[in-house]
Amino acid sequence: MAKIGVFICHCGENIAAKVDCTKLAAAMGEHPGVAVSVEYKYFCSDPGQESVKKAIRDNNLTGIVIAACSPRMHEATFRKACAEAGLNPYLCEIANIREQCSWVHTDSDMATEKAMDITRSMIEKVKRNNKLQPIEVPVTRRALVIGGGIAGLQAALDIANAGQEVVLVEREPSLGGHMAQLSETFPTLDCSQCIMTPRMVETAQHPNIRLLTYAEVESVDGYIGNFKVRIRMKSRYVDTHKCTGCGDCMTKCPVKKISSEFDCGLGKRTAIYTPFAQSVPNIPIIDTASCIYFKNGKCKMCQKSCQINAIDFEMQDEFIDLEIGAIVVATGFQIQNTAMYGEYGYGKFPDVITGLQFERLATASGPTAGKILRPSDGKEPENVVFIQCAGSRDPSKGVRYCSKICCMYTAKHAMLYAHKAHGGKTNIFYMDIRAAGKGYDEFTRRAIEEDEASYIRGRVSKVWQENGKLMVRGVDTLLGRPVTVAADMVVLATAMVPQPNAKEFAKIIGIAYDEYGFYNEAHLKLRPVESSTAGVFLAGACQSPKDIPDSVAQASASASKVLALFSKEKLEREPVIAINNEATCAGCWGCVLACPYNAIEKKDICDRSGRLIKQVAYVNPGLCQGCGTCVTFCRSNSLDLAGFTEKQIFAEVMGL
Amino acid sequence: MITQEKYRTTVKELLASDSVKMVIGYKPGSTPDRRRPLFIRSSDDADQLVLDSTCITNLSGYLVAEGLLSDEKRVGIFLRPEGIRSINILAAEYQLNMDQIVIFGFDSTGREVRPLEGRHSKDFSALLSDIKENSPQISKEPLLESIERMNEQERFDFWQEEFSRCIKCYACRQACPMCYCRRCIVDSNQPQWVNTSSHTLGNFEWNVVRAFHLSGRCVQCGNCDRACPVNIPLRLINQRMAEMVLEGFDHFAGLSPTQEPVLASFKKDDTETFIL
Incomplete structure (x- = not known):
């Protein structure tokens, strides 16, 4: 005989303001099989949880329903409370009367009605719940870091320095990413390559890091702790073992x-x-x-x-299969296609360049050896105009977000230009100066006060050429009048956008992305480095525009998540897996095809003498992710999902 | 007549040489225009064999009778093109081993019966591809066209009316070569998803569930339609379903014994217009 406890949470006013909890508790108390039905202000609080535990013990409850917020919030909390009270944690169900009821309804009576339906439905389900035991799966202690920019390097080094194996995959021929292209970095103006190259060398020489450059992730199968990853080693046509790099x-x-x-x-x-x-x-x-x-x-x-005969024109792509426990995605960003800005004349006028091109001009190792020279005639410009938000915060160009780094690097560009070309003049068109960060506001002030960067608050409408000058037409919104500046060079602070293949790549790894193609974190505030897929973590600008300090911080955070995962011998997985009724299975193998995790195998049923009677489907509990695809496919209704059995779902529906 | 005689001789030869242990064919039924299945195990049995345009039942369902093929011996069977498609599906769903099946193919136009060349499923692949290519041109039954012209309410009313005669005898299921499950979902009563009572809900649940279970699998042999004792035009539902699967997924049921089931496989270039 079922003895169900129903616990109705007010969630402060979140639920109680719309749902009449007293009425709900009374109604549920009348429901067949319910032994206890009580309400409380916050069941997730310590006293709230204690009262649940006490009720379980005092009444020998056979199952509980917590009518409260979404199971994503507190299912784990109450399952734990159940376990502490001696009840199998899977005999606890959550009736979501907050997100799916009180928050979305205005009429109190109707919300109360609906809360009753939802709670009753879960009571009917929990009556049919089974005691389940968590499944243990081993963890492969080897991390895959995808991307060899600063974020990837940091994550790889942190994991490797903690003593775990790392495979670092970079699709370009060299490590470095965008940071290797930069000149000096804000807000301290240290040389990017000078701080980057030691990291690159350290990574390449690290005994725990296996470096795969000019390589791409071809496929990812498996699940947390047990990924199977295939890497394509693109053919360099140069034997990496022989080549000495003599040049x-x-x-x-x-x-x-x-x-x-x-x-x-x-x-x-x-x-x-x-x-x-x-x-x-x-x-x-x-x-x-x-x-x-x-x-x-x-x-x-x-x-x-080549004196050592390292060049091989016949070289073919090779594939490497790896067993991986956790993945850090650090695939970085690209800058927006400037062809979108016809009005700024990029591509038409050679001296209209992007911020990244300016970085190359300002770098000592760059094409001009660190001199700021015009691409058109190689002369030093006397007047440079910077246009901020070239693409960013512009819904008409499809980028509604702020690219975050442009305010800072434009200030830096103005500074570097002032240091390199004495007497040179800078004008910066901006929308807002966003300089939140340690030492950032001081940095932009320094550009204005010491290096005489002239900021004009307003947008640029047009750039054209006149008498060898680039004429920049904009508006000074603070003075309320149009301005035209004659410049020798125009630098566009182009928006940061996801890698062009970001969405396709997300599908390969199986993670979620936003409308732009930046990868989604599991929770923006509380789980910012986890992706939507367990065991896959995010680092750097593949998630959203980020500067170097943020990328490094996030990479270290991802590394610590990976290390936490690797600190265990075995992982506990939810026992929500499919089970097959071998007596009724028709052996059509539709489930084998339908299963996205290759978790279903063919099993022989033999008689005592070992003669094969028939073959049926068998679900490997280590591989099954409990998605239920096979259950929906099975025509003979032989497959069922533990924790969400047909009986439970049917009872839920009938309870409505 | 010539075809029938030829096949009688062939069947006798194959049985005599022990190439097949049994041949499933047709014999006279209770009225001149009806035929019933014949299970030929000896030369004498073969003399009863009839093959004419009234041999329309799809016999392939008999092949999956429990234990028939488990001795790995071969069995012959008389099949029209849709019957060949049926056994292709049965093979694709691992219910039979195609190497055990010897096909006596035939087709008819009017009252004339002609043999189809070949003995093994793969011999008929060109024929089946042709049928697939020509299927959109075949003119629809007037009843199906009139149903397609109805609005939703009219269509619902039409089927409600037709289904109201359903007595849940499950003759459609028993006659269907695709319904080989040891336990049908309708016989599962823990929980009872499919309502078995003969009111509107139960009638729709059974017939719609069956239609879904046949999507991408039905070859329109008409066994269900002919088996129905209350004359519900079941073939129309399955025809419509087959059309939709062909349009939506370019899937023509039973083209080959290795064809993947449409609901369990996926192609990257599926148009997915049905996903909202």
């Missing part, structure tokens, strides 16, 4: 005029190349689209020049 091949390569991706088109590279001089690993790749040999079968100059 002879690059010197000899006859194709020298390819615009360098790393220099944002401002510099040139060869067809066999490393992206930049400090590349890690310092092993070149052949760009088959530009290489003469791959175009018409002749040349092979690089192969001839």
Whole structure:
């Protein structure tokens, strides 16, 4: 005989303001099988939980229903309370009368009616709940970090320094990401490469880190603690074991005029190349689209020049299969396509450049050796106009968000320009100056006060060329009048956007993304580094626009989550898995095909003499994720889901 | 007549050489235009074999009778093209091993019966592909067209009226070669998802559940329709379902013994227009 306890929570006024909890408690007390029905202001509080435990013990309850908030909030809390009171935790059900009732209804009577329906439905379900035991699964203590920018490096190093194995996958030929392209970094103006390259080298030499560059994640299967990952090693056409990085091949390569991706088109590279001089690993790749040999079968100059015979034109992509326990996604960002801004003349006027291009000009190792020179004629500009929010905070261009870093780097650009070109003049068109961060506001003030950056609050409507000058037409909203500035160079603070293949990649790993393609965290405030998929964590600008300090902090946070996961021998998983009725299974194997986790196998049923009678489906409890796809497919109704059995669901529906 | 004689001889030969242990065919029924199944185990049995245009029952369901194929011996069977599609589905759903099946294919136009070339399922793949290609051009039954022209309420009323005669005898299920489950969901009463009483809800639940279970599997052999003692036009539901599956997923049931079930497989280029 069922003895169910019903506990109705006011949630302060959240529920009680709309639902008549006293009436609800009285009505539920009348329901068959209910032994206790009480209300309380906050059942999630300590005294609230104690009263639940006491009620379980005093009345020998066989199941409880907590009518309160969403099970996502406190299911774990009350399951724990059940366990402490000696009741199997899976005999606890939550009736959500807050999110699905009191918060969404205005009429008190109707909300109370609905709360009764919801609670009654869960009482009927819990009567049919079974005692379940958690499933234990082993953890593979090896982390996969995807992306070799600053976030990926930080996460990899933190995990590796704690003594765990890491595989770091970078799709470009070298580690470094965007940070390797930068000049000096705000707010301390330390040289980006000077702080970045030691990290890159440390990563490459770390005994716990296996570095896979020029590699991409091909597929991810499995689940937390037990992922199976396939990596495609793209063919470099250079043997990574033999190559010493001497660079002879690059010197000899006859194709020298390819615009360098790393220099944002401002510099040139060869067809066999490393992206930049400090590349890690310092092993070149052949760009088959530009290489003469791959175009018409002749040349092979690089192969001839290589003294150790490391160049192999026949090299093929290879695949590596890895067993992985946790994944850190640090795939970074791209800058928005400037073709969207016809009014600013990018692409039409060579001296209209992006912020990232300005970084390359200002870098000592860049194409101009650190001199700010105009791409058109190589002269030093006397007047530079910076346009902030080029794309960001502009719904008409599809980017409603703030790219977060542009205010700071534009101030930095103005400063660097002032330091490099004495007497040069800067004008910065801005919407707001957002300088929240340690030392950030001081930094922008310094740009204005010491380096005489002139800020004009307003948007730019048009850039055109006149008498060798770039004419920038905008509005000064503080003075309330239009302004036109004649400039030698215009720098666009282009919006940060997700990687172009971010959404497809999210589907490969199985994580959620937002409308733009930035990866979603499990909870913006409370679980900011976990993705929606257990065992997959996020770091850096793949989640949202971030500067270096934020990316590093998030990477370390992800690493600590990974390490916490690896601190256990075994993981406990919810026992919500499918089970098959072998007597009625028709063996059509539709479930085998339908299962997205490959959790269903064929099992032989034999008689005593070992003769095969029939084959039926068998659900591997370690692999099943309890999604229920097989249950819906099974025509003979042989498959059922523990914790959500057909009997339970039917009773729930009938309880309404 | 010639076809029938030819097949009688072939069946006798195969039985004599022990290539098949049994052949499932047709024999005269209770009236001149009815045929009943014949299970030929000997040469004498073969003399009863009849093959004419009235042999319309899809016999493939007999192949999955418990234990028939478990000795791994071969069984012959007379099948029209839709019957061949049925056994393809049964093979795709692992209910039979195609190598055990010897097919005596036939088809008819008017009163004339002609044999189909081939003995193994794969011999008929070109024929089945042709049928798939031509299926959109085949003109629909006037009744189906008139139902499609109805609005939702009229359509509901139509089926409510038709289903009101349903007595839950499950003859449609027993006659259907696809209904091979050891326990049908309708016989599961813990919980009783499908209402068995003969009111509107129960009538719709049973017939709609059956239609869903046949989506992407029905070959429109008409066994259910002919089996129905109260003449519910069940074929129309399944025809409509087959059309939708063909349009939505380019899935033509029973094209090959390795075809994946439409509801358990997915293609990246599915149009997914039905997802809101």
